[in-house]
Amino acid sequence: MTSPVAVGSVPAGEAFSPAQQEQINRAIEIAEREGELRFAVYVGATDGDTRVAARALHRQIPARSRAVLVYVDPARRALEIVTGTEASRVLDDRACTLAALAMTSTFSAGDLSGGIADGLRLLGEYAHRPRVLHRDTL
Amino acid sequence: MRSRTAHRALVIAATAGVTLLVTVTPALAREQDAGSDPGESLSPLATLLIFVGIPVGTFLLIVLLVSAGSIARGTRYRPDRVWDATAVEFGMPLQPAPAPELTRPAGADASEPRAVASGGRPEDDQSGGGGISARW
Numbered sequence: 037m038t039s040p041v042a043v044g045s046v047p048a049g050e051a052f053s054p055a056q057q058e059q060i061n062r063a064i065e066i067a068e069r070e071g072e073l074r075f076a077v078y079v080g081a082t083d084g085d086t087r088v089a090a091r092a093l094h095r096q097i098p099a100r101s102r103a104v105l106v107y108v109d110p111a112r113r114a115l116e117i118v119t120g121t122e123a124s125r126v127l128d129d130r131a132c133t134l135a136a137l138a139m140t141s142t143f144s145a146g147d148l149s150g151g152i153a154d155g156l157r158l159l160g161e162y163a164h165r166p167r168v169l170h171r172d173t174l
Numbered sequence: 175m176r177s178r179t180a181h182r183a184l185v186i187a188a189t190a191g192v193t194l195l196v197t198v199t200p201a202l203a204r205e206q207d208a209g210s211d212p213g214e215s216l217s218p219l220a221t222l223l224i225f226v227g228i229p230v231g232t233f234l235l236i237v238l239l240v241s242a243g244s245i246a247r248g249t250r251y252r253p254d255r256v257w258d259a260t261a262v263e264f265g266m267p268l269q270p271a272p273a274p275e276l277t278r279p280a281g282a283d284a285s286e287p288r289a290v291a292s293g294g295r296p297e298d299d300q301s302g303g304g305g306i307s308a309r310w
Contacts, residue, residue, distance in 0.1 A: 051251075051259035064265040080261025087307050094303075097266060101303070105266075110257035113310050121302035132306045140310035148251035 051079055051110075056149035063153035067160025073123050074103045075159065077152055081111045090116035104163075106139075106155060110148060115140055117159075131162040253310070 052060070064075045076097055082089045090107035097103040101120035104127060108115055117132040135158040142151030206212065216224070251257065 051262045057262075057264070060264050068265075074265070076266035077264040078261065078266065079263070080259075081257065090305075105305075110251055110259075113253070115308040115310065116305065117308075118305040119303050124302070124304035127304075129304045129306050132304070133308075136306055136308035140308050143251075143310045144253055146252050 052149055059149050059153050060156070063156040063160075067156045067163070069160075071126075071160060071163045072102060073126060073160075073163050074099065075106065075156055076103060077106045077108070077156070079108045079110065079148070079152070082109045082114070086112060086114040086116050090118050094118040094120070104159060106152060106159075108143075108148070108152065110143075113143070115143070117155075123163075126163050127159060131159070135159045135162070 060077060064077065067073075067075045074097070078090075078093055086107065086109050090105060093107065094100055094103065094105040097105065097120075101122045103120045104123050105118040106115075107118065115136055117136055119127050119132065135155045138158055139151040139155035142154055
């Protein structure tokens with residue numbers, strides 16, 4: 037049982053090299069810049085349903101309503117993006133789906149850290165886009 | 175295609191053979207020329223070292239230089255390999271919380287091959303928010 041709760045204190049393991057960890061951390065920093073959303077990334081194996089585990093992990097994030105969790109399970113080839121209540125207003129499911137498509141296509145090519153960094157960049161860009169005040173209804 | 179390859183191999187073999195035969199003649203001379211100083215002959219060990227050791231060493235050096243980058247990068251994810259690395263998290267100031275209840279069966283939608291918006295699930299509505307699931 038690899039519960040996501042149990043790994044809270046585990047340091048960055050052998051999954052990524054220091055350069056790759058730096059790449060992901062920088063992507064988080066850039067995505068959070070200017071925006072009011074907070075981004076978190078989890079990469080690890082899940083026992084059970086990945087969606088449930090991802091939501092459980094998201095619930096543990098302080099100020100989770102503005103938090104976005106990118107949950108990657110390379111063993112199951114599963115990607116989950118969980119957005120908090122306020123975050124989902126800025127970052128709707130359509131934006132998350134587009135980011136997820138970009139990420140999964142990079143994952144398929146074997147680039148885990150690059151896919152995560154790309155996805156964070158896209159999510160950050162969606163979060164930064166100006167609000168549409170007037171929308172055509174036709 | 176095959177005849178072309180055979181032709182190519184034949185030309186290389188013939189060129190190498192003829193070149194060897196032409197250039198080897200001084201070594202086969204019965205007597206030394208006046209003023210020639212052949213020096214001491216190489217010992218078997220020195221011969222091996224020069225003609226085997228140096229090429230093999232160069233080969234190994236090149237292999238090392240080529241693979242040094244990927245060795246330095248460390249574990250690399252490949253979609254067809256088993257993933258058994260330690261879980262990693264980034265940007266997550268986690269606080270210990272009670273273990274989540276994993277009520278749904280494992281791999282309920284594991285065969286889903288594409289990104290699927292799943293904001294409408296009942297359990298998603300409990301805490302608000304949204305998100306999606308995707309597979310690759």
